[in-house]
Amino acid sequence: MKNLTTLFILFSISFPILAEEPYPLTNLREGKTRYKNSTLDRELKSLYFTYSQDFLKYQLTLRTERYVKCASALKGRLQKIGKELQVSGKLLAYAMRDLNLLDDISYEIIKNSFKIKYSRSLLVGKDQGINIPSAKEKIILLAEKIKRGACPEDVFRSFARAVKDDGVAKNHQLKRIFLVAKSSKIIDSRMHKYLNALRIAKVQTWSLTLKTYLKKLKSVRKQKPLATPEYSDFITKKFKDQKGPSRKYIYAHYNMEQILLLGNLLLKMKKRLNARSIVIQITYPEGEIEDIPLNGMQPFRFCLRLLRKEMAELRQHKLFNNVSINYMAILAAAYESGFVPAKDLEELANLEELWNPQRSKWEKATFWAGRFRNVSALLLPAPYGLIPIMAMMVIESTRAKSIPGENQDFNLF
C-alpha cells in the first residue's frame, strides 16, 4: 500500500494539478460549511498528514470527474478510492468539501447518497389498496433503467413522481408495491433490495440531485460568468424559518431564468439606493411641473416599497406560476447571479426584518396578557383584581415601541 501511495504521489507531481476547466462541482460561492463534524475533522487532519492536499485534490478530481452527475455513482467511486487510501468514502467526500471541490449543496446530496444502504430485514406486507397493474410498467421501466446504468436517484425520483399520480405517495406504500412486484416476479430479489434501499434513504424527497443541480448551475454560470470565485459564509447558513440555506433553496425551486429575474430585483433596488437623489414629479395639465424630492429616510423606504411592488408583480408573472417568492430567495439569487457581493449580504438580509418584522416572544406574551387582563381583573376579588391592571400598565409603559400618531406622520414613505 505504501508503494502504491508513493506511486500516486509521483504520478501527481508529474502532472499539473489544476486543469484548464475547473472540476464541475468546484465551490465558487460558499464560505465555511454548515456540515462541520468534529469526528470527521480529526480524521481529515490525519488524512492531510498522510497525503498532501494537492495529491488528494488531483486524485479526487481526476478519478471522479466522470461521475459528477450522479451522487450514487460518485459515492461508489469515493468508496473505491477510499479503499485504496485506506480511508472511508465519507471522509473523502468531507475532504472534497474542505478542499472546495464541492459546495454545501453538492456535498449534502453526496452525503445523503451514503444513506442508500441495502436493508436486510424486509417485512412481508400486503398489497391491499395498491393498484399494481398501473404501477407494474413503471416498476419494470425503473428496474431496466437502473440495470442499464442510469443514475438510480434520478430515475427513482421520476418513478416516485409518476406513481404519486396513481395514489402511491407515501413511503410505506412504495414499500408494499416493491414487495408485491418482487412476489409477482416483476423484479428480482436483488433489484428489490436496491429499490428498497433508495426508498429507505427517502431519495424521492430530496430537493435536488447532482444532475439537476449541475444543470441549473451550468446555465446560470453561462449567463452570468464569475470573474473570480467569491466565498460567503452567510449564504451557507440556514435563515430563520427556512428549511435549508437560501442558496440551496433557489437551486431546488427555481430555474435559470427565474434565478436571474429574482436577482435582478435586488440589483435594481441596490442601484436605486445608491442614487444621488430621488424625486417624485407631478406634471399638471397646464404644463406646470412640481418636484417632490425625497429626503432622509424616504428614499430608503421608497426603494423597499418599490421592491415589494416588483415582487408582487413577479408573483403574477407566468414564469412564476406555482412558485413562491420570498426576500431571502431574491437575496440568494442576486448573489448567485453576481449582482451583489458577499460583503453586502448580511446587511441586505437584515432589511427583511425591517420591512417584515417578526413579533418577539415578549410582544406575543404581552398581546395575550392584554387579552386576559380585563377577564382576570373581573374574576379576581378586590383588591387583587388591580394586579393584572397594574402589570399591564407597567408592561405598556416600559414597552419602548412607539406607535406614530398624526403628529408623527412626517414622512411620505
Add this chain to the structure above:
Amino acid sequence: MNLRILLVAIFSFPIFSHALEVSQEALIRDDNFKPIITKVILQDLTAADQFDGKYFKIVKGKSDDAISMQDDDLTVLKAATTYYHLTKARNYFVGKLHSEYVKNLPQMVIRIDITNTYNELGHFANDRYPPIYNTAKSFPAGRGYPARNILPWGNEIWFRPSKKVHVSELPGGEMENAQLKNVFRQFRNRSHVVSLDKFMAELLVEGVDKISEDPLDSFFRVAGSSLVIELIFQSTDRFVSLFEKNWYYLDAAMVPEIIYHEYSHIALSDKIAISHSSPINEGLGDYFASQMANSKKLYGNIKEYNQFIAKKVRKRNPYQLQFENVDFANTDFVFALIYKAVQIMDQKNGAAIIYDMRNYLNTDETIKEQLIDALINACTRFCVNPFPTKLKLYQLFQSHGL
C-alpha cells in the same frame, strides 16, 4: 523719539513673542470621569500674571481686561479651568482635525460670570434687563456701533454664573412629571372602570366573586381599593417630588464638556452659524465635546457645579417631531444619533468624517431630512464599504423612529 520706540520694541519682542507656561489649579476629569481639582499647565499665555494668551483672553463680566491670577480663588479657578479646556479644545481641532479655520482664528474673548443679555448691535444689553444665570453661549463677531462708541468684537463665549433656582420656576420642568402622572392617571381610570364593572357584575350575577362570599364585604373591598387608588393619584406630585431633584444650578465655566461644546460652536462656525441654537449645531457641539472628553456621557457627575444637566448616548431614544424645534434643541437625541452613526461608519476616523460633514449642513436644517442625508452622503464619501454601511445606518435611523 524713534530710537525710544525701537528700543521698546526690541526689548518687548521676546516678552510678547514667547508663549508662557504657568501652572495653576483647574478642574479636570480623571480616568473615571470624576471631577478633580489639580495643578495643570496653562499654555500659550502672553502674561505670567493674567489669563491672557495667544488664543484666549479670559475676562470677567463686561470687562475687557484679562482676569488677574491674584483675583479671588473661585474666579481664578474658573478662569484657569476655562483657559485650560479651551486650549485643549483648540489643540483638538487644529491637531486632530487639521482645521485651518481654527488655526487662523484671532485671540478670542471668553467672558465668565457675565449676566447681561447679548445684543447684536450693542454687544451687551442694558443692565436693566433681567440677569441670566446657569448657562453658557457662544456669540458671533459683531460690527459694533461706532456712533455710540461701541467697538467691534470677535467671536465670544459667555459663561453665566451659577444661581440656585427651584425646578418649579423652570419652563418645561414638569414634562417628566407629566409623563409619570399620565401613567398614574391611566392606571387610576382603568381601576375605577374595572371596580365599577365588578360591582355591576356582582349585582347582576350571583357568585362571580368566588372567594368572597359576603356581598357587603365584597362591596367594601371594591370601594376601599378604589379609594386607595384615588388617594395615591391625588398625592402623586408630592410623592414624586420626594425622589426628584428640586434645585437647579449650573456653573458652566466649571464643566469641562460645556467648555468643549461651546468651543466646538466656534470651531464649526465657518459653516454652521452660531446665530442661535438648533438641533444640528447643538448635536454637533455635543458630539465633538464627547470626543474631546472621550466619554459617552456629558456634563454630569459634577454635583458641586452642575445639578440637572447631563446627556448620554442612550440605547433607545425615539425621535419626536418637536426635537426639530429650537425649544428642544438641547435634547441628547442628535448627539446619540451622530455618536452611534460614527460607530457604524468608522470609529477611528469618525470625528474627521463628522467634521467634514459640516460642509453639507447649516444651522436651520432638520434632523429627519438633512442630517440623515448628510450622514448617508458622508458614508458614501468615506466608508470603506459604503453600501452595506449605509444599510446599517438606515436601520439605525429606523430604530430611532425616524
